[in-house]
Every structure is written in C-alpha cells, then in structure tokens.
Amino acid sequence: MSDVYILGTDMIRFGRFPDRTVPQIGAESALLALDDAGLTIQDMQALYCGNLFQANAMVGQRILQEIGQTGVAVVNTSNACATGATAFREAWMAIKAGVYDLVLAVGVEQMGKGLIGGTGAGKGIPKEGLLGSGTMPAVFAEAGMEHASKYGTTFEQFAKISVKNHHHSTLNPKAMYQKETPLEDVMNAEMIAYPNTKLMCSVNVDGSAAAVLASEKKAKELGLGRAVRVRASMLTSDPWQERDLVMPDVNSCTRNAAKAAYEMAGVGPKDVNLVELHDCFATAEMLHYENLGLCGDGEAGMMIDEGHTALGGKIPVNVSGGLLSKGHPLGATGIANIYEVSTHLRGEAGKRQVEGAKIGLTHVIGLGSACAIHVLEKAN
Amino acid sequence: MAENGKAAGPLPVVPYLKLPEGGQPYLEGHKCGACGTIFIGARATCSKCGARDKMSATKLADKGNLYTFSIVYRSFPGIDVPYVSAIVDLENGGTVKGNLINIEPDPAKIKFGMPVEVVYQDALGRKDKDGNSYISYFFQPQGA
Ligand SMILES: [Zn+2]
Numbered sequence: 001m002s003d004v005y006i007l008g009t010d011m012i013r014f015g016r017f018p019d020r021t022v023p024q025i026g027a028e029s030a031l032l033a034l035d036d037a038g039l040t041i042q043d044m045q046a047l048y049c050g051n052l053f054q055a056n057a058m059v060g061q062r063i064l065q066e067i068g069q070t071g072v073a074v075v076n077t078s079n080a081c082a083t084g085a086t087a088f089r090e091a092w093m094a095i096k097a098g099v100y101d102l103v104l105a106v107g108v109e110q111m112g113k114g115l116i117g118g119t120g121a122g123k124g125i126p127k128e129g130l131l132g133s134g135t136m137p138a139v140f141a142e143a144g145m146e147h148a149s150k151y152g153t154t155f156e157q158f159a160k161i162s163v164k165n166h167h168h169s170t171l172n173p174k175a176m177y178q179k180e181t182p183l184e185d186v187m188n189a190e191m192i193a194y195p196n197t198k199l200m201c202s203v204n205v206d207g208s209a210a211a212v213l214a215s216e217k218k219a220k221e222l223g224l225g226r227a228v229r230v231r232a233s234m235l236t237s238d239p240w241q242e243r244d245l246v247m248p249d250v251n252s253c254t255r256n257a258a259k260a261a262y263e264m265a266g267v268g269p270k271d272v273n274l275v276e277l278h279d280c281f282a283t284a285e286m287l288h289y290e291n292l293g294l295c296g297d298g299e300a301g302m303m304i305d306e307g308h309t310a311l312g313g314k315i316p317v318n319v320s321g322g323l324l325s326k327g328h329p330l331g332a333t334g335i336a337n338i339y340e341v342s343t344h345l346r347g348e349a350g351k352r353q354v355e356g357a358k359i360g361l362t363h364v365i366g367l368g369s370a371c372a373i374h375v376l377e378k379a380n
Numbered sequence: 381m382a383e384n385g386k387a388a389g390p391l392p393v394v395p396y397l398k399l400p401e402g403g404q405p406y407l408e409g410h411k412c413g414a415c416g417t418i419f420i421g422a423r424a425t426c427s428k429c430g431a432r433d434k435m436s437a438t439k440l441a442d443k444g445n446l447y448t449f450s451i452v453y454r455s456f457p458g459i460d461v462p463y464v465s466a467i468v469d470l471e472n473g474g475t476v477k478g479n480l481i482n483i484e485p486d487p488a489k490i491k492f493g494m495p496v497e498v499v500y501q502d503a504l505g506r507k508d509k510d511g512n513s514y515i516s517y518f519f520q521p522q523g524a
Pocket residue numbers: 412413414415416417426427428429430431
C-alpha cells in the first residue's frame with residue numbers, strides 16, 4: 001500500500017493571545033505550513049481541523065474564511081488532548097483511502113488560565129474536594145503514585161523530568177517558556193497535587209500547528225526533498241480496566257497504540273531516535289517511558305536518573321520542551337509534536353537537533369481516553 | 381420530597397450511597413452475572429464482557445485498602461486544602477474514590493495498601509440550592 005508524506009509543517013510560537021480569535025490563530029500556522037510545503041490553499045483538497053473548546057463552532061470553515069474559501073470538504077475533530085493528532089490521522093486516512101492527494105491538517109486552541117477538570121457539579125452539591133479530586137493535576141498525580149507504589153519512584157525522580165524538559169525548552173525559540181528550572185526550584189515550587197508542583201504541570205497557552213499531507217504519487221511528483229514519511233498512525237481508546245471508573249487509565253491505551261504502531265511501522269522502540277510524548281504532568285512522562293517500550297517496566301526512574309531521555313542521551317524525549325514548558329494548547333498539541341519530530345528528521349532543529357535522527361515517534365493522550373501515536377521517518 | 385425541593389432529611393451525595401431507613405448507610409455496586417465484575421453505579425450492560433441485563437445490585441464492603449492517592453493543595457475557591465484524594469480497593473470488589481480523613485496529609489504518613497474503612501458523615505456542610513444537606517462517604521485508617 002502506498003505511503004503518506006508530510007510535505008510541509010509548522011507551528012506558531014505558543015503564547016497567550018487574548019485579542020485574537022481561534023480561527024486567526026489557526027490560520028497563521030496553516031499559512032506557515034503551506035509556505036513550508038511551497039503550496040497554496042488552492043492546492044488543498046480538504047481540511048481537517050482539530051479544536052476542543054469551540055468544538056461546536058466550525059473552526060475549520062472559519063479558518064478557510066481567513067485564508068481562502070475554496071469550498072473543499074472540512075472536517076472538525078474533537079478528542080480531548082488527542083484532538084490535533086486525530087485531525088492529522090483523519091487527513092492521513094483520507095489519503096490512505098485514495099480519496100485525496102493533498103490535504104491540510106490544523107490544530108488550534110485558545111485556553112483560559114487555571115485548573116482543568118473537576119468543575120462539574122452535576123446534580124446536588126459540588127463533589128470536588130468531597131469525593132477526592134477530579135482536577136487534572138490530582139488525577140495524574142494519582143497515576144504517578146500508582147507507579148511509586150509499584151516501583152518506589154520518588155518525588156525527586158518525577159521532578160527531574162520537569163528539570164529536563166524546561167532545559168530542553170531553552171533551546172526552542174517556539175516554546176512558551178525558555179527558562180532553566182533547577183531541581184530545587186521544581187521541588188520547592190507551589191505544591192498543586194502531590195507529587196506534582198506547579199513547575200511539574202503543563203502550561204495553558206494558546207497556539208496552533210499545521211501540516212500538509214500528500215499521497216506518495218503527489219509527493220514524488222513534487223519532490224521528496226524535505227518530505228517526512230508517515231510510517232504508522234494509530235488511535236486507540238481505553239480498554240476495560242478494573243479501576244477505570246474512578247481512575248482514568250492512560251497506560252493501557254498507550255501500550256495498545258504503541259504495540260500496533262510499531263507493528264505497522266515495522267520498527268521497534270530501539271529503532272526510534274527521538275520521542276515527543278504527552279507530558280501533561282511530570283508524573284505522566286514517567287509512565288510513558290514504559291508504556292512506549294523505551295525501557296522495561298519499573299525502569300523509568302532509572303531512565304531519568306541516568307539522563308537517557310535528555311538531549312544527547314540514548315533516546316531523547318521531549319526535546320521541544322514538551323507540554324511542561326513549550327506549552328499545551330490542547331487541540332494544537334498533537335500536530336505540534338508532529339512538527340517537532342519532523343523538524344529533527346529534516347535536520348533543521350538548530351541547537352536542539354537530535355543528531356542523525358531518522359525515525360521519531362509522537363504520542364498524545366486525551367483523557368477519557370484517546371491515545372494517538374505516529375511514527376515518522378526521514379523520506380530520503 | 382416537598383414541593384420546594386426540600387427533603388425531610390439529608391440526601392445521599394451520590395446515587396450509589398444508600399441510606400436505608402433505620403439502617404446503616406452503605407455503598408452499592410452492580411455486579412455482572414456473567415463475568416463477576418463490580419461496577420459503581422447502576423448500568424444495564426457490562427463494559428468488560430458486554431453481557432446485557434445481567435447486572436444486580438450488591439452491597440459493597442465497608443473496608444478496603446488504599447491503592448493510590450494525591451495530596452491536593454490547589455483546588456477551586458471555597459474548597460478547603462490540603463486534603464487527600466484517595467482511591468480505595470474495597471474488600472470483595474469495587475474501587476471507589478474519596479477523601480481520606482483523620483490522617484496527616486503527609487506522604488510519609490500515608491502508606492500504599494494501608495487498611496482503611498468507609499465512614500459516613502455530613503458532606504462538609506455543603507448544601508444544594510434548596511437548602512438540603514447531604515451525607516457523604518469518607519475513608520479513614522482502620523481503627524482511627
Ligand atoms: Zn461482565
């Protein structure tokens with residue numbers, strides 16, 4: 001079966017843009033990705049648009065109203081934090097199915113500040129702080145503490161993940177923050193939900209990212225020069241687990257998606273040169289080292305202690321700065337990490353370049369749950 | 381219930397907390413007759429095995445073990461912090477989330493697997509718009 005290629009991809013620097021609209025923010029990265037591909041909106045046969053907070057407001061069509069109303073098919077996706085990756089995957093599937101040769105995928109989000117989750121009172125009285133916590137920092141803290149219970153993982157080890165990703169972000173001009181956070185700063189920052197301090201929580205920012213996808217035929221016709229080949233695209237939901245009614249499970253859906261993605265790509269974790277994974281909280285990144293097979297079960301703490309996942313290490317993870325420091329505009333995140341990995345495969349990542357990167361993996365989790373994984377490869 | 385929505389006595393905080401008249405409060409699970417899985421909350425179909433109409437209500441145990449937790453320091457306005465958000469595996473099945481009380485909110489004092497019991501108390505003084513008060517469930521260390 002023929003492959004799908006990324007011909008152009010870009011993102012805007014993440015930040016806070018309260019004076020701009022969601023379609024304006026999305027349009028900016030769409031145009032950047034088209035420019036990167038050397039193509040125009042008139043060349044695009046469909047648009048797949050990921051956005052969560054305005055899921056009922058036709059964001060994709062409104063982006064075309066900003067950059068060119070060509071009348072093509074527009075599909076708007078919403079899949080929690082896997083929203084952008086789901087839009088990308090729908091674009092990939094349409095090309096894979098032979099329906100289109102050139103499509104655009106955009107992910108965009110405008111976020112408020114503050115806590116996410118745990119607000120729904122439902123009937124009666126508010127349950128937050130009465131029946132435990134439904135806030136995201138606490139939910140992911142509980143998932144991290146499950147790992148601590150099994151393997152003795154420490155607060156300090158979780159904090160080191162944040163130190164690493166903040167360090168990486170100092171090398172990424174598109175990251176929201178570009179500031180070193182030494183271990184004692186991370187550990188002494190305001191405790192949000194033990195063991196996640198404020199510096200161990202992802203940053204709520206506005207942002208967008210986009211990609212132009214092409215069929216193999218079209219990509220070869222236009223030239224594979226800087227193209228990136230999509231070796232695998234996988235989407236899973238959470239299979240039944242005994243505690244998942246009270247404890248959203250981000251592990252099984254990631255393990256299932258990883259296994260299937262490696263199989264589809266015909267590669268294993270050892271063949272992967274860099275990973276952008278869903279570090280919505282420092283505790284989450286720890287779990288995904290094992291879930292993605294980057295190490296054996298119980299070895300994640302050692303991975304961070306030994307520096308294996310830092311730039312220059314065995315398998316660099318989140319060299320963009322990750323959600324923890326680059327920022328996490330929910331609907332944009334899935335395509336932003338595809339942009340990051342593609343940039344390394346193209347050898348264009350500047351100071352944070354993972355030298356000689358040939359294969360990279362992207363991973364996002366939408367709680368509830370949706371897991372999307374893409375395996376990307378340098379095309380030539 | 382009176383017309384203005386005010387009940388005669390306190391209401392259960394969630395539908396799976398049962399307050400039998402003249403009896404002890406308890407948590408109710410629903411058990412799949414095909415595969416034995418216990419769910420919190422009523423349902424018609426088992427999401428583990430897919431069996432339909434095999435669910436029956438079952439009284440859950442008042443004792444269990446702490447599976448995992450977080451100590452919550454930042455919450456929404458009006459919510460007292462810190463508190464311990466705990467996930468507890470009940471004896472004989474069922475996993476429930478709630479506040480762990482009568483323990484210091486200190487990670488060194490809270491032990492994974494520690495035995496806890498379910499206790500039933502007023503829902504921290506919270507009332508609904510009709511002025512109803514509520515009974516909630518909490519966990520505390522066994523013998524606290
Ligand atoms: Zn069943």
